[in-house]
Amino acid sequence: DTEVTQTPKHLVMGMTNKKSLKCEQHMGHRAMYWYKQKAKKPPELMFVYSYEKLSINESVPSRFSPECPNSSLLNLHLHALQPEDSALYLCASSQDYNSNQPQHFGDGTRLSIL
């Protein structure tokens, strides 16, 4: 069992749909992350939130919109995605936004764009 919960586990959507990915942690962590992972590739950082404020946006297209409503929740809003956006989207958290902290990952949402 992972301590970071992501929903849904799988999502299939058309290019004109709007959907949201959700991530929740109750470890009291103050840093949360979104990663994108293509098959047989490493995770690529998309966004970092620290104390509910956006700290890093890795030049992600605006069709991905992150939101951190409170310290336990992280959302990723999706709109007008492209087929190349099909991937595993991983959420992670750490105690603080610092590279000396281990990150705890959810099991991801597998997204398919038709």
Place this chain on the structure above:
Amino acid sequence: SQQGEEDPQALSIQEGENATMNCSYKTSINNLQWYRQNSGRGLVHLILIRSNEREKHSGRLRVTLDTSKKSSSLLITASRAADTASYFCATDAADTGRRALTFGSGTRLQVQP
């Protein structure tokens, strides 16, 4: 560009053998972490080694770090079928002050029972 590159890309061994994976990175670091990812799952943190440390152990895991060569290795001793997974190193970037982790390309380990 990726901070870390790992070799081998894939490794197949028999149960009971040792597995060694190597990670090379390009810039100076403060910390290096190793993660495991089972198929279809999220990543699991294994071990963190700081730039002023040369070796660290955790159970059957041994990690070394050579900052002069900008490289690290992960040794899994007495491997088990359950160790079958992808293994990634991840580093920060001390020269730019970047605290976010960049993951290496990964090694896919297959342990045959």
